[in-house]
Every structure is written in structure tokens, then in C-alpha cells.
Amino acid sequence: MLILQLLISGIAQGCIYGLIALGFVLIYKGTETVSFAQGDLMMLGAFGGLVCMTLLGFPFWLSVLCAIAGMGLFGFLIERVVIRPILGQPAFSIVMLTIGIGYVARGAITMIPVIGTETHTLPVPYKDQIWQLGTLVLNVEQMVVIAVTALLCGGLYALFKYSKIGIAMQASSQNQLAAYYMGIPVKRINGLVWALAAAVAAIAGLLLAPITFVHANMGFIGLKAFPAAVVGGFGSLPGAIVGGLIIGIVESLAGFYAPEGVKDVAAYVVVLIMLMVKPNGLFGESLRKKV
């Protein structure tokens, strides 16, 4: 039973990584840029939810919707103001830009006098509840994470595969010039992609908040989500979740069976092995133009 318990907590942790990795893959699939700001957007979403619930006193569902909508708008604004001017420049510039956005987000939150510098708990209705299934103890918070991740992944997968907007997003990431020729409003689509990724980050933040509490350095979990995205394959949405699950389970097992300290680096060892063996990840697409 112990191993089942370890697996379930690993799956829950993995779903959190997967959720953030989902944001990365979303931006990559839509605009082929890698965004290091996803973790910090998640932190902003969690703080937004906190402000809605405590300061403004909204009921739970209204706060969640407000936080998600607010972050979506914020993502759209970021794209409009910061990312759009350098569309077409080398990928490294955009990566540095997103690192800068992360710094600004962290700095701005820490500057807010009382709220920013302390650790808060998010008052969610399912806090601290437990389900007992025989000898298995299931944390409701973790179950909610798993359920929402599955739904979100399914929804986004359907968006990309079956809807016109999804196909337009993929087209503008694969060959921007051709997308322009086909009449796809590339700039608007990019704004939509960033808004969607920020909203996913907000959902991740609201789900993560009961487990890790809301504080300014929450975003560093985003760095663990990168291995998840790479293991699953950068262009694949189910891959992000699967990658996250693998990393979560490996971490959980390493925490119990491996010597001290291996747990923290387990994710990175896994990603290094993956990059050696199969650089495109488990579900990654390997598109190559023959010279």
C-alpha cells in the first residue's frame, strides 16, 4: 500500500508540473517561443485569487473566474506590449525577455507592502479535507489537481486538433510567412495564445496554492516544469502531462527510496537522460526540412 500512496502523491505532484508544462507547450505550439515567465505568471494568478478572496471578499467561484479572466487579460497585454515588437528576432532574445518579465513580476509583487512579502494561505472550500479509501489516504486538494489537469488537457487538445483557431495557432508557429499568406491574423492569434497560457498559469496557481501556500517565490516550481515539458516532447500537449507525471512519480519514489538530496535533482537527471536518448521527447514531433 505504501507504494500506491507514493504513486498517488507522485501523480498529484506530477499533475502540477504537468499543468505548468501545459502552459509552456501551449506557448511553444502557438508561437514557437519558450517562455520562462510561466512560473511567475502562475504566482501572479495565485496572488490574484488571494486578493479576490480575502481583500475583495468574493465567493470562491467568482474569485476563481475573476483571477483567470484577469490573468488572461494580463497575458494578452504582455504579448501586445512586450512580445509583439520583437516577433521574428532570434529565439534567444525572446527567452531573455521572458526571464525579464519573470523578474519584473517577482519584483513588483514583493514591492506591495503587506501582501507581497509574506506567505499566505488561500481559503479554498476543500481545504484540508481527506478521503479514506480503505488504507489509502487521499488528499482532496491533490484529487482536484488531477481532475482539473485531465479536463484542461483534454480541452486544449481538442482545441488544437479540431477547432480552426487551434489549427491557425499551429500554422502560425510552424511557418509564419505562410500563415500570413493564408490570411491568418497572426498577431491576434499570438495574443490569444499568450492570454490562454496566462489563464492556464492562473488555474495552476490557484490549484497549487493550497499545497504550497501563496508567496512571491512560488514561481520557481516553473523550473521543474521545464523537465516535464522536455520529457514529454515540446510540441505535444498530452506529452506535457505525461512528462509531468513521470517527473512527479520519479521524484516521489526517489524521495523515499534514494539517499538524501537525490529527490531534488531527480527531475534534472531524468531530463538529461531523456535529452541523450531521445531529444525530441516521448511524444515530440521530429519535423525536419531536408537541405
Place this chain on the structure above:
Amino acid sequence: MRFIFKTDYSQDIRLAKHGGHLFWYSLLLLLLIAAPWLVDEYWLAQLTFILIYSVAGLGLMLLAGFTGQFSIGHAAFLGVGAYTQGVFTGMGLPFPFALALAAAMAAAVGVVVGLPALRLKGIYLGIATIAFGFIVEEIFARWESVTGGNSGMHVKPPDLFGWKLDSAGEFYLLCLIITVAATLGILNLLRSSTGRAFVAIRDSEISAQSMGIHLARYKTLSFSISAALAGIAGALYAHKLRFLSPDQFNILQSIDLLLMVVIGGLGSVHGAFLGAIFLISAPQIIALSKGYLPTFIGQAPGLQGLVYGLVLIAFVLFEPMGMYGRWLKVRTYLQTFPFYRKGMFKRQKSFQKSDRLR
């Protein structure tokens, strides 16, 4: 306007292109040598840090700016050099030997990172180096018998065959000598065939391969030289701070190094120095201006991160060539006055080329 009339092939690759270069750089060197007698101890310490970070920046500039391999885990090499220096100085080895060992150790680690990195491009290389940086940091923390783990390690002052360099001025001059040597080394490397091979790899790997450049060899060479320079910088860092702990070499330090190189100007040796000046002077300037800002902005803890982020975003958006690029534009304006045209350095509007289908 200055016209350089070339009559000889060697004039193409001369380090000092004309008399003006020679004059100004000699003046700079004289001022730097005279610094221990001109400035007080606090600013001398800051100058030493600028020199140390410049050496690390030279390493990263070689790797990222000149070979196009973006490493987001460079602090790991800094740490390897620092800990090696600390351990061997603690064992009683004189400074030059310990420095050579630190550089060699860091270079070996650079090869270990570089070899698997041969197959990886772009973001995958970045993630591999991040992963590597985390693993090395954890190794520093867990390998307690050698590195002292999380409680840290004390480092003795440098010992040049019996002459202990205890004072700030002496250590500063040692750093200056090493920095000048490293800069001359990098400049010579860049005007040699190896340096041209590096730049060719950055510009187009397929073309470089077609011209007969052995990609694996040159990429690994770039990684190891870059890591060796970072190791030397780490060794000096260890002596300067006298105390090492694993969290001084974490991802934030790596991102600081990258910030330094990007803001300084990617692809130029000057950029490493300008970036180091920015990195060391930014906290000072922020601290100085706290008095002039309203309290709720000035006393906030997050101000430094916010300013770094804003400066980085501003440079990437408006000045992609960095601080050196801005100087280049000013210099070109002055050199070609009054014939400077506004569009001389205009960025080409381009469509995004997909990395996957390249």
C-alpha cells in the same frame, strides 16, 4: 572622419587598429593600475568584483556570443573553480598551481557538459545546462567531506610561494593581471582560425560543416575554454569572498551572468566588461537612489529585481546589441558626422523562422 589606410595584411588583424585605440586603452590600463592609490577601499572592492565577473563574462561571451551555444547553467563552472581553489589552497598549494588546477577541473567539467550537448540545439541546450547547473549545485551541497556542504567552506588568502596577498590592493592587482591576460587570450583566440570557426558555428552550423569545420571538436573546445575562464573567475571569487556556500552558485547566479552578457552586448569582448560594470554598479545605483524615491518604492525589497527585469526588457526591445551596441552607434555618429543616416543600424523586420523546420 578617420580613414585607416591599410598597406599590409597584418593590419587587418592588429589588436590596436590605430593610434587612438593604443592611447585610450593604455590610459585605461594606467588608471586601473593606479587604482589602489586613487580610490578608497570600498570602491576598490567593487572594482575587484567587476574584474572577476568580467572574466566569467568573457567565458560566457565566448560560448554564447561567439559560438552561439546558450548555457543557462554557467554558475556551475564558477562553483567548480571556486571549490577546487578553496580545497587546494586549504591543502597548502601555492596560488598559481591551485589556479591551474581550478581551471583544469572546470574545463574537464565543461567537456562533460559539452559532449552530450553536441546533439542539442537552442532551447534543449538551455534546458540541459539548467539541469546540469542544478545537479552540480546539489553535488556541492551533498559532498560534505570535500565542500563542507550547506554550512560552507572557508578559503584562505592567496599564497604566492610564501608571499601572502592579504590586503585589498595586492589582491586587486592580482585580479587585474589575470583579467588582462584573459582578455588578451580571448582577443587572440578570436582572431585565430579557431575563433573564426566558433563564429562560423554561431552563424550557420551547416555552412560551417560544409567548410570543413569539425563541429564536435570546436563546440567541445568552446565549452571547455569557456568553463576554464569561469573556473578562473570562480577561484578569484573564492579568494575575494573568503567563504563559499552552494547557494552562491545557483540558477539566479547563472541568470545574472546571462543578464550581464546580454545587457553588455552579445558578440563583443567589450560587452563582458560593460555587463560586469552594470551588474556590480546597478545595486549601488539603486541603493543610492533610494533616498530620492518615495518610501513605498524606495524601501521595498523587490526593487532590485524589478529594476533588473525592466532594464533587461528595455535592452532586448530597444537595444538588442546591448550597451556596446549603443556605444558603437554613438561612435559611428561621431565618426561619420554629419553624414550619419538614421537607418544605419535598423533592425530588419523579419518573419519568424521555425526552429523545427530549419
